[in-house]
Amino acid sequence: MGKVHDRTAGGRGVKVRVPARPRTSPRSPAWRDAVVHGDALDTLRRLPAGSVHLAITSPPYNVGIPYLGYADDRHHDDYLAWLKTVWEELHRVLVPGGRFALNVAPTSIKDFHPIHHDLSTDLRRLGYIMRTEIIWYKQTMGRRTAWGSWKSPANPHIIPSWEYVLVFSKGDWRLEGNRADIDITGEEFQRFSDGHWAIPPERHRRGHPAPFPEELIARLIKYYSYRGNVVLDMFGGTGTVASVARSLGRHFVHIDASPEYCELALQRIARVPAASAVGIAAPRSVTEADALSPAR
């Protein structure tokens, strides 16, 4: 909605409605509202310090998922060491009080690693404040098959019907912002504050093995950020975080190593209706990481 201004000298005359100033200036930096084809760590190194308010991501889980162009089966310690370098760079890129919501699933039953413990330990050692963990209950128990020893205590299995969203802050619990840029309703705030979120997995996979459901991302964005903030996903896949961020009036940064997923994300973001994305630019093409600033 625009503001009403008196356009005549002396304060007399017709009042005209001037459209609200777009939040994106013509000199908007190349990384903002961009789909970046590149490696997560290399691209983060090219982003300025203190430029992102909220990061939401789900890294490759290292459980052999067949992503296009990425081998999801590193040695567990190498995998954690690699992610730690990414979290370290993210810490630099977040604003003071900036948030990081990390989605991670329990690993397979047989070769079980409590990876959410490993990740939260690493992030806290890097200086992140751990705010909470949300249980994303996926309601998938109708499809269970791996009982272990059926109806016997000999070796029964617990089937993971949930995933975690571990939530962290940089430096401060508070994120400063304008009250006018809050868009969560009282009813939503009350409902989301219960950390057990029952949300079915995404049915529309868009050729990707593990996309986020939009409802999960919309809740995180409304709960943890203000309109006009910058929301990042450095393992962005099909662009769920970027397109929901844009539809909620936030800037986005989408990074993925696969050119095919970047192209899918670009098409998806471009379909967000302009009316819901006031002031947020849709990227016109996929940007290569080395077209941003030189890596630090």
Ligand SMILES: C[S@@+](CC[C@H](N)C(=O)[O-])C[C@H]1O[C@@H](n2cnc3c(N)ncnc32)[C@H](O)[C@@H]1O
């Ligand atoms: C779990 S999926 C993310 C799916 C995403 N949340 C969505 O809604 O579509 C992980 C993504 O990380 C990407 N990826 C793997 N290694 C990467 C790297 N080194 N840098 C950037 N992206 C990478 C994969 O291509 C894959 O799309």
